[in-house]
Amino acid sequence: MTSSRVNRHQTKELDVQLLREGVVESSHTAHVVVCDARGRTLSVAGNPELATFIRSALKPFQALAVTAAGAMERYNLNDQDLAIMCGSHQGTIEQVRQVFHILWQSDLDSTALRCPTPAGRKSPLExxxxGKHAGMLAVSHQQNWPIESYLDRNHPVQKLILSRMAELLGMPADEFIMAHDDCGAPTYFMQLRQMATLFAMLSSGDNLEMERIIRAMTSHPSLVGGADAFDTKLMELTDGELVSKSGAEGIQCIGKVGDGLGLAIKVMDGSKRAKYATAIFTLKQMGWILPAVADTLAETYMQIGPFKRLDVVGELPLIY
Known part of the structure; x- marks a missing residue:
C-alpha cells in the first residue's frame, strides 16, 4: 500500500489517561482501526498500517488448522475443545481438564506439550x-507429522496455519515475518488493518470453519479467558454478538458477528489496562455495545480503584 494512502487514512491516535481524583497522572497512546471483510478501512484513529506482532489474537486462526484438517471429526472433539484452543486461559481445573480432553481424545500425553510450565504450577497443561498447543498436536498426530518438533516454523502444522492466514489476506506466505511467542509457538508481524480484516472475515458468517470457531468462542467464553477476563466478560455481556481475543503487549481484536466487521487495537507501551479502556470507548462510540454494557465493563476495567479511573480522549472518524 502506498505512503499516500497511509497519510490519507492516518488520524490522531487515542490518548488513554489515568486520572487520580480527576488529575492526569499517566497516559498511553492507542492506535485503532476498523475494517470490513474485504479489507477496507472504515474507521481509524492513528495509523492503520502500524505493524506489530498479533500475539495471542492469532489463536482463532491457528485453530483453523484443526477444523481444516478434519481433526475435530477424527478425534470426536467438541466446541468446548475448540474454544480452549482459541483461548488464553487461567489454568483453572475446568480449563485444564478441557485441554487434557483434547490430548486424551487424540491419544496423546501431556508430556508432548512444548509450552512451558508456568511459575508456581505443576504442568504445562496450566x-x-x-489449548492452542493441544490443537497443533492433534493435527500433527492425525496427519502422521512429527510430534516433537511441532513448534518449528517449518513444521507442516505451522505451514498449514500460515497458508490459511496468507490465503485469507491474499498474500504470499513467504512475505510474513515470524517470531516465536513466549509459549514457543510462531506468531506473526502484521499491520493493524490486517488484524482487523482477519477478525472481520472471522465474524462474517461466510465460512463454515470460521463460523464454527465463532460459535465455540461465544458459546463457551469462560474457556477463552476466565473469571474477570475481558474477552470472557465482553462475549458474555453481548450474547454472542461480538467475538473478542486479546493479545499481549497491548493487542486487542474484536469482530462484530454476522456483520463482517473487525476491530484491532494496539497500545504502544503494551498496557493491558489501556487496551481494555480503548476497546470499551471504541465499541460504545461505534454502537457495537449498549450504554449499559459499556457502563458494566467500565466498572471493572476503567474504574480501577477508589481514587483512580481511566479516560479515553480522541475520536474514531469514519473513512468511508
Whole structure:
C-alpha cells in the first residue's frame, strides 16, 4: 500500500489517561482501526498500517488448522475443545481438564506439550496457551507429522496455519515475518488493518470453519479467558454478538458477528489496562455495545480503584 494512502487514512491516535481524583497522572497512546471483510478501512484513529506482532489474537486462526484438517471429526472433539484452543486461559481445573480432553481424545500425553510450565504450577497443561498447543498436536498426530518438533516454523502444522492466514489476506506466505511467542509457538508481524480484516472475515458468517470457531468462542467464553477476563466478560455481556481475543503487549481484536466487521487495537507501551479502556470507548462510540454494557465493563476495567479511573480522549472518524 502506498505512503499516500497511509497519510490519507492516518488520524490522531487515542490518548488513554489515568486520572487520580480527576488529575492526569499517566497516559498511553492507542492506535485503532476498523475494517470490513474485504479489507477496507472504515474507521481509524492513528495509523492503520502500524505493524506489530498479533500475539495471542492469532489463536482463532491457528485453530483453523484443526477444523481444516478434519481433526475435530477424527478425534470426536467438541466446541468446548475448540474454544480452549482459541483461548488464553487461567489454568483453572475446568480449563485444564478441557485441554487434557483434547490430548486424551487424540491419544496423546501431556508430556508432548512444548509450552512451558508456568511459575508456581505443576504442568504445562496450566499454561494459558496449552489449548492452542493441544490443537497443533492433534493435527500433527492425525496427519502422521512429527510430534516433537511441532513448534518449528517449518513444521507442516505451522505451514498449514500460515497458508490459511496468507490465503485469507491474499498474500504470499513467504512475505510474513515470524517470531516465536513466549509459549514457543510462531506468531506473526502484521499491520493493524490486517488484524482487523482477519477478525472481520472471522465474524462474517461466510465460512463454515470460521463460523464454527465463532460459535465455540461465544458459546463457551469462560474457556477463552476466565473469571474477570475481558474477552470472557465482553462475549458474555453481548450474547454472542461480538467475538473478542486479546493479545499481549497491548493487542486487542474484536469482530462484530454476522456483520463482517473487525476491530484491532494496539497500545504502544503494551498496557493491558489501556487496551481494555480503548476497546470499551471504541465499541460504545461505534454502537457495537449498549450504554449499559459499556457502563458494566467500565466498572471493572476503567474504574480501577477508589481514587483512580481511566479516560479515553480522541475520536474514531469514519473513512468511508
Amino acid at each position: 499454561h494459558n496457551c496449552s
